[in-house]
Amino acid sequence: MTTSRMQDNIILQVQNVSKRFGGLLAVSEVTFDLPKGQILGLIGPNGAGKTTLFNVINGVYTPTEGQITFRGTDISGWKPYDVVGLGLARTHQIVRPLNDLTVLENVMAGACYGHESHSLTEAEVIALEVMEFVGLHERRNLLAASLNVAQKKRLEMARALASRPYLLLLDEVLAGLNPTEIAEMVEVVLKIREQGVSIFIIEHVMHALMNVSDRIIVLDYGQLIAEGTPDEIVDNPKVIEAYLGDPALAEKLMSGS
Amino acid sequence: MKSWKYPALWLTVGVVLAGGLIPVITGSKIMRESMFLILMAVTMASSLNILLGYAGYVSFGHIVFFGLGGYVGFYLIAEQGWNLIPAALAGGLASGVLALLLGIALLRLRGAYFALATIGINEAMRTFINNFNLFGGPIGMELNFIVYQDYGGAANMQWLTYWLMFGVTIIAVLMSYGVKFSRFGLGLMSIREDEDAAMAMGIHTPKVKTMAYILSAILPGIIGVIFFFRNSSVQPAGAFRLHRSIEMIVMVMLGGQGTVQGPLVGAALYEALRSYLLTSPLFKDLQLAIAGVLLLLIILFVPSGVIGWLRHRFKGLWRVLE
Numbered sequence: 304m305t306t307s308r309m310q311d312n313i314i315l316q317v318q319n320v321s322k323r324f325g326g327l328l329a330v331s332e333v334t335f336d337l338p339k340g341q342i343l344g345l346i347g348p349n350g351a352g353k354t355t356l357f358n359v360i361n362g363v364y365t366p367t368e369g370q371i372t373f374r375g376t377d378i379s380g381w382k383p384y385d386v387v388g389l390g391l392a393r394t395h396q397i398v399r400p401l402n403d404l405t406v407l408e409n410v411m412a413g414a415c416y417g418h419e420s421h422s423l424t425e426a427e428v429i430a431l432e433v434m435e436f437v438g439l440h441e442r443r444n445l446l447a448a449s450l451n452v453a454q455k456k457r458l459e460m461a462r463a464l465a466s467r468p469y470l471l472l473l474d475e476v477l478a479g480l481n482p483t484e485i486a487e488m489v490e491v492v493l494k495i496r497e498q499g500v501s502i503f504i505i506e507h508v509m510h511a512l513m514n515v516s517d518r519i520i521v522l523d524y525g526q527l528i529a530e531g532t533p534d535e536i537v538d539n540p541k542v543i544e545a546y547l548g549d550p551a552l553a554e555k556l557m558s559g560s
Numbered sequence: 561m562k563s564w565k566y567p568a569l570w571l572t573v574g575v576v577l578a579g580g581l582i583p584v585i586t587g588s589k590i591m592r593e594s595m596f597l598i599l600m601a602v603t604m605a606s607s608l609n610i611l612l613g614y615a616g617y618v619s620f621g622h623i624v625f626f627g628l629g630g631y632v633g634f635y636l637i638a639e640q641g642w643n644l645i646p647a648a649l650a651g652g653l654a655s656g657v658l659a660l661l662l663g664i665a666l667l668r669l670r671g672a673y674f675a676l677a678t679i680g681i682n683e684a685m686r687t688f689i690n691n692f693n694l695f696g697g698p699i700g701m702e703l704n705f706i707v708y709q710d711y712g713g714a715a716n717m718q719w720l721t722y723w724l725m726f727g728v729t730i731i732a733v734l735m736s737y738g739v740k741f742s743r744f745g746l747g748l749m750s751i752r753e754d755e756d757a758a759m760a761m762g763i764h765t766p767k768v769k770t771m772a773y774i775l776s777a778i779l780p781g782i783i784g785v786i787f788f789f790r791n792s793s794v795q796p797a798g799a800f801r802l803h804r805s806i807e808m809i810v811m812v813m814l815g816g817q818g819t820v821q822g823p824l825v826g827a828a829l830y831e832a833l834r835s836y837l838l839t840s841p842l843f844k845d846l847q848l849a850i851a852g853v854l855l856l857l858i859i860l861f862v863p864s865g866v867i868g869w870l871r872h873r874f875k876g877l878w879r880v881l882e
Contacts, residue, residue, distance in 0.1 A: 361760065387762030395760070401753035403818075404746075412750045415743045416762035423743050466762055 313372075314339045314470050314501045315360070315391075320369030320379075321525075322352075322359050329355040331525040332369070337470070342492070342502040344516035344533070346509070348545075352525040353505045354396055357472050360503075361393045362386040374469060390418040392468035394459035396475045396505070400447035407443040410434055410461045417466020429465055437461045437491055453484045460491065464500075471495065473504040477511055485511055513537070521545075568882035569737050572821050576602070576733050579828075580726040592722055598831045599725045600787065603732040603779050605811040605823035610739055611776040612809065613818035615769060616752030617667075618675040620805055621682030622780065625655040627799030628685060629781020630788040631695055637789060638703050644711070648724070648785040655781025656774050663770030670755065679802065686800035700795035721790045725783060732779050737820045739775065740882065748772055752818070803848055807834075810851050813858045816865025820882045825866050 315337040322330040330352045337343045347353050358364045360371055362383040371379045373391055392413075401409050407430055414426035414433075421429060434440045437457045442450065447458060456476050463471055473492070477485050489511050496502055506512040512519070513533040521529040521536060523545040529536060536542055580599060583592035608622050633651030636642040642650070666677050690698050711717040739745045747768045750758040759765050788794040807830065815826025830851075837847040862869050871881050 363756070363760070382764075383759040384762050384764045387760070392762075393760055395757065399754045399757035399760075401750050401757065403753055404749055408746060408749075412746050412758075412763070413761050415746055416750075416764075418762070420762075423741075423746070426743070462761060 312339050313337065314374060315503065316370075316372040317356075317360070318370045318372070320356070320359060320371060321367045322355055322364055323367040329525050330359060330366075330522075333522070333525075333527045334369075335520050335527065335530060337501060337503055339501055340496070340499060341517040342496055342504060342515050344512045344519035345503065345505045345522065346507075346512065346519060346536075347522035351522040353522055354474060355525075356522065357393060357474055357503075357505065360386075361391060361472060384416070387417055387466055387468075388420075390467070390469040391472070392417065392463035392466045392470075393472035394456070394463050394474055394476055396478070398452070398455040398459050400450065400455050400458050402446065402448035404447060405444055406434070406439055406447055406450065406458060407431075409447050409458055410439075410443075410465045413462035413465035414467075417468070419467050426465070429467070430461075433461045433465045436464070436494070438487070452479050453481075453488075456480065456488070457491075464495065468500060470501045470503065473502060473506075475505055475507060477506055477508040489515055567880050568820065571880055572733055572737065572824060572882075573730065575821075575824065576730055580729065583722070589718075592718070594831075594835060596722055596725055596790075597835075598828055599729040600783055601808075601811060601827035601831045602824050603725075603729045603783050604808050605815070605827040606732040606736045606820075607776045607779045608808050609736060609776075609812050609817065609819075609823045610748075611772050612812050613816075613822065614739065614745055614748040614752065615772045617769065617772075618809070619678045619773075619776075620675050620809070621678035621680070621802070622776070622808055623801060623805040624678075624682040624685050625659065625777040625780040626784040626787075626804070627682075627689075627796075628658055628784070629655040629777075630784025630794055630799055631689060632781075633785025634701055634703070634788045634794045635695055637707065637785075638701050644721075644724075644785070644789055647789075648782045651785035652778040652782035655777040655784075659774045659777035660770065663773040664766075667766060667769040667773065682800055682802055682805065686796050689796045689799070698796060700793060700798075703789070703792040705792065718790065721786050724786050728779060728783055728786070733820070733824065735775070735779070736823065737882070739772075740820055744768065744771065749818070806848075806855075807851055810855045810858075812865075813855060813863075814865055816867030816869070816871075819865070819867040819871075822865050822867040829866075 313336045318334050320330060320333045321328065333356060345353050359366045362381045365380040370377055373389055376389060378386055410430035410433055411426040414421050414429040434443055437460050439454065439457050439461055442454065450458060460476060477488055480488060485508060492502065492515055516533055518531065519533055519536045520527055521542050528545055529539045529542045580595065583595050611617050611619055629651035632654040633647040636647040636650055637644060662681060666674060669677055689695055695701060708714045708717045711720055747763045750761065750763055751765055751769060755765060811826040811830045812823050814830055815824060816822030834847060837843040837850060867881050871878060
């Protein structure tokens with residue numbers, strides 16, 4: 304009884320997931336839960352396997368071992384398009400706009416083929432609404448190729464949101480942005496959560512991540528080495544040692560600058 | 561659908577109608593023969609454009625659908641006594657089925673690998689037909705002229721097949737337009753721009769690509785039947801000419817890949833050029849070499865083709881040129 308109620312509150316359950324590329328174990332027996340409505344942060348040094356974990360969850364890679372359960376369905380080894388159909392969308396670390404299409408068409412494609420699969424007319428309504436939400440409305444008729452990096456990150460986000468997901472995987476949406484753009488983006492992320500969408504976010508911009516995350520998990524060499532609230536994570540000696548290495552940097556991080 | 565809101569569609573259909581009606585109005589048989597070839601080229605190029613222009617997949621062996629469809633339909637007419645129209649539909653169906661099977665197998669490949677595989681298919685099919693006795697092997701099949709009596713005699717048959725080709729071309733252009741401005745078309749163009757991103761957006765890429773391949777194969781199959789019926793004979797060498805595939809690509813690139821009017825303009829220009837070259841004593845052996853140079857120049861200097869260039873140059877024409 305208690306277990307099943309707990310299950311209901313968990314939107315994403317990752318159990319013992321490993322991903323091996325030949326001799327390299329990129330993700331090793333990772334287990335965690337993401338409760339509905341929360342923002343879960345994922346940090347770790349370069350090459351720790353963060354993006355690989357995302358790719359395993361959204362179906363780009365099949366896990367070598369383990370099980371991924373999304374809203375009660377086992378999605379391990381599903382294709383990305385089937386995963387989106389269940390309501391799990393993502394953005395890419397390296398932005399992938401559809402360059403020769405307009406911003407509006409990019410977002411419409413997200414709505415057309417997303418979780419709710421809409422007709423073109425309905426997709427346009429959703430796309431306009433989502434673009435207003437992320438602040439791309441004025442650029443809707445430009446070609447996606449003509450956007451700057453910050454706008455392309457917004458476009459990635461808008462496209463993912465247009466699929467009307469229950470869970471959004473955000474892969475470094477703040478990287479390469481200036482402080483003003485970061486502040487704006489953080490606001491968008493919090494607004495998305497307010498709409499009831501759960502978020503799993505990879506981020507290197509620490510202070511921003513510390514502010515938005517309910518909980519944070521830490522990967523190092525593919526292994527989950529820590530899990531907890533932002534405060535617990537910054538105080539965790541394992542994290543400081545493995546991830547930050549340098550004590551001076553750790554101090555800087557804790558002071559939040 | 562409020563049709564007057566779509567000037568590009570009206571312009572495109574209008575041009576095809578006007579061009580196709582010239583031989584009918586003038587009654588000129590010479591004009592009818594050249595227009596027949598142009599309409600055929602437009603249909604082939606518009607069909608290929610669905611795969612090449614919208615989905616971004618280069619098929620070097622697209623003529624295989626023309627050849628196979630033509631063979632199947634011709635066999636049904638010559639050996640089984642079918643009427644031209646059901647036989648043409650059967651030819652289209654055969655090509656569609658072949659595309660379905662090939663799509664399932666080949667569309668896992670991307671880019672150059674897919675292109676190479678399509679060349680292989682055309683050559684394999686020619687070899688197969690060469691050794692397939694039911695279809696006459698290397699000699700092919702011939703039509704007894706008596707069959708034309710059912711269509712009001714040979715002279716009447718030529719007009720009838722012209723009208724059929726005309727109708728198929730209009731369908732090709734409408735299909736080209738319809739696909740481009742549909743949800744399906746948006747999915748195809750997403751694949752063209754970034755296939756991995758398209759998958760992550762929820763586009764079932766194998767299904768969508770296979771559908772595009774099938775759609776691009778059906779009309780070439782149908783016109784294959786019309787063409788070989790009119791010719792009264794079919795041989796493996798004539799049905800599966802690899803260079804016709806390359807000429808189709810030149811037409812699409814010349815007019816503007818991924819546009820509706822591009823294949824129309826490209827096919828008309830290329831056919832005009834081809835008939836000039838073939839009849840000119842100086843160039844008659846160089847027709848393919850010139851096509852190759854043309855393709856090179858297009859890719860280097862105007863990769864978006866005539867229509868793409870015009871759209872870029874004259875922004876005011878965006879609604880008219882699609």
